[in-house]
Amino acid sequence: MSREGHGCRAITLVRVxxxxxxxxxxxxxxxxxxxxxxxxxxxxxxxxxxGDLGVGLVPYSPNGKGRLARPVGEQSTRSTTDHVVQAFDSEYDEPVINAVQELAQARGLPMAQIALAWVLRNPLVSAPIVGATQPHHLQQAVDALAFTLSDEEATALEASYVNAGPSWF
Incomplete structure (x- = not known):
């Protein structure tokens, strides 16, 4: 979506x-x-x-439909059948997923915990919707609350991001 499309969403919020x-x-x-x-x-x-209006964020999919919770090329049962999840299999996303995996390995933590900790760094985020589908997902989400990324780690995770547009699924 174009930059103008995002601006239109902001204008809509102001109008509402x-x-x-x-x-x-x-x-x-x-x-x-x-x-x-x-x-x-x-x-x-x-x-x-x-942020300017004091509107809090309750974002969904902090783990990118699970793509940020497993290495590139590794599939879950859901990712082999769910077209929404498959929309997250983009060549643009691979460097970001690899950065999450690298940091997770260096810290000895699950990738999902790293990805959620990054979302929680944003002061506008009130409560992310984790969408847990298995019991261990809940524990990883709880553990992410106690983990803080350094500024350097966050910068490394963000460095290869490419705005490939929204996923409206």
Whole structure:
């Protein structure tokens, strides 16, 4: 999606907020968007606007539909059948996934914990939706709360990101 498309989403948020004020309705206090190391297209405009307006983020898919939780080429049962998950198999994403794997190995942690810790670094994020499908996913999510990435680690994870557009699934 073009840069203008993201701006339109930001304008829509402003318009809805104005409509709430005019109608005497409750303003939005949170936004649910897809946000992870592979899908960061909302950062410059929409998420920045949310920060300016005091709108908290409740992002879904912090592990990129599981792609940030396993090495490139490794498939889960879901990834072999789910077309939504397969949309995350992009050549643009491989360097980011590899960076997560490298840091996870260096720290002796699961990749999912690294990816979620990165999302939690964003001060606008109130509560990510982890979408756990197995019991160990919940423990990894809890463990991510106690793990803090250094600025250098976060920069290394972000370095190879390419904005390939949103996944509207």
């Amino acid at each position: 907020r104005a409509a709430a004020d005019l109608g005497g309705w409750t303003r939005f206090v949170s936004m649910q968007n897809q946000y992870n190391l592979l899908r960061r297209q909302d950062e410059p405009e929409l998420m920045a606007l949310c």
